[in-house]
Amino acid sequence: MKKIYLLGVLATIMLAGCSSASTDTSIAESKLTDETSIAGTDTNTTFTVGFDQDFPPMGFVGDDGEFTGFDLDLAAEVAKRLGKEIKYQPIAWDAKDMELTSGNIDCIWNGFSTQNREDKYTWTKPYMKNDQVFVVRSDSDINSFEDLAGKTVEVQTDSSAEAVLKENTELSGTFGKLQTVADFNTGFMDLEMGGVDALAMNSVVANYQITKRGGEGFKVLDKPLSSEEYAVGFKLGNTILMDEVQTALEEMKADGTLKSISEKWFGKDVTTLE
Numbered sequence: 055m056k057k058i059y060l061l062g063v064l065a066t067i068m069l070a071g072c073s074s075a076s077t078d079t080s081i082a083e084s085k086l087t088d089e090t091s092i093a094g095t096d097t098n099t100t101f102t103v104g105f106d107q108d109f110p111p112m113g114f115v116g117d118d119g120e121f122t123g124f125d126l127d128l129a130a131e132v133a134k135r136l137g138k139e140i141k142y143q144p145i146a147w148d149a150k151d152m153e154l155t156s157g158n159i160d161c162i163w164n165g166f167s168t169q170n171r172e173d174k175y176t177w178t179k180p181y182m183k184n185d186q187v188f189v190v191r192s193d194s195d196i197n198s199f200e201d202l203a204g205k206t207v208e209v210q211t212d213s214s215a216e217a218v219l220k221e222n223t224e225l226s227g228t229f230g231k232l233q234t235v236a237d238f239n240t241g242f243m244d245l246e247m248g249g250v251d252a253l254a255m256n257s258v259v260a261n262y263q264i265t266k267r268g269g270e271g272f273k274v275l276d277k278p279l280s281s282e283e284y285a286v287g288f289k290l291g292n293t294i295l296m297d298e299v300q301t302a303l304e305e306m307k308a309d310g311t312l313k314s315i316s317e318k319w320f321g322k323d324v325t326t327l328e
Contacts (some may be wrong), residue, residue: 075154087306093323099138099139100138100172101129101133101139102141102143102159103141103161103163103164104144104145104153104154104161104163105121105142105144105164106161108148108238109164109165109237109238109270110263111124111262112125112164112258113164121276123319124319124320126163127243127315127318128181128269128303128312128315131302132302132303135305136298136299136302143158146308147232148212148236149234151174155229155322160288161286161299162288163286165259166284166291167184167283167284168180168282168284168285168287169280169282170215170217170221174287174292175287175289175290176289176290176293177288178237178284178285178287179303180283180326181286181312181325181326181327182284182324182325182326183284183326184258184277184281184282184284184285185256185280185281186214186218186254186279187256187274188207188253188254189245189253189255189260189274190245190273190275191248191272192272192300193270194251194252194273196275202225203228203230206251207229207233207254208232208233208241208244208252208253208254209233209234209241209253210236210237211234214280215255215256216234216254218280219279234271238255238263239263240273241255242263242272256282258276258324261274265277286299304327312327313325
């Protein structure tokens with residue numbers, strides 16, 4: 055009789071334990087669902103743009119300490135049309151893939167060249183053309199590619215210019231040294247102080263930097279290193295968000311907003327979106 059009673063008590067305890075575990079599991083699942091819902095809401099309502107904050111005029115820190123630039127203005131208008139809150143996220147350029155893959159940013163929008171990256175990202179249609187060029191001091195005797203032989207040339211880490219020069223070993227092999235720099239503001243200081251002989255970079259930023267410095271002290275070699283196109287890059291396979299951004303850009307092209315923003319920064323319409 056005692057044995058039966060003890061078995062009954064044991065069964066009751068086990069059932070109570072199972073019930074408690076079930077309740078705990080339900081609470082945990084409910085909490086997870088709530089957290090997922092919150093995360094999903096953030097993702098749906100925020101458009102986070104990754105950019106190099108030392109890349110004027112595409113994206114940089116203005117004199118007022120706020121993020122500004124041509125690409126950032128475009129991104130802000132797109133976010134507005136998508137009903138999303140714009141978030142500017144400065145990134146280290148050589149860490150851009152990690153930022154995108156981890157979900158810290160929704161896209162890379164900062165004078166981002168498709169050249170040699172065509173299959174690494176999901177892209178919008180190109181909206182702007184650009185050249186990679188060499189910048190030297192105005193008193194330099196470097197006037198052609200041939201004159202770069204034995205010279206020290208600097209490029210931004212993981213930039214289009216670096217990729218082009220690594221591929222064009224016939225040219226870069228003549229340099230005395232090819233070295234990298236974190237950003238072009240530092241690169242221009244290196245060039246100005248004589249630490250390097252030339253900078254390889256995109257023409258849009260080069261012309262902006264030279265104009266900002268009074269239009270003197272530097273010159274751009276006539277022959278471009280390569281030509282390229284700018285587009286917005288998304289994580290490979292993220293076609294849904296890319297399509298939304300593309301539609302907004304096409305609307306901005308049709309109603310003149312794209313042209314207006316371009317004229318604000320460049321004095322003319324430099325966009326190429328058709």
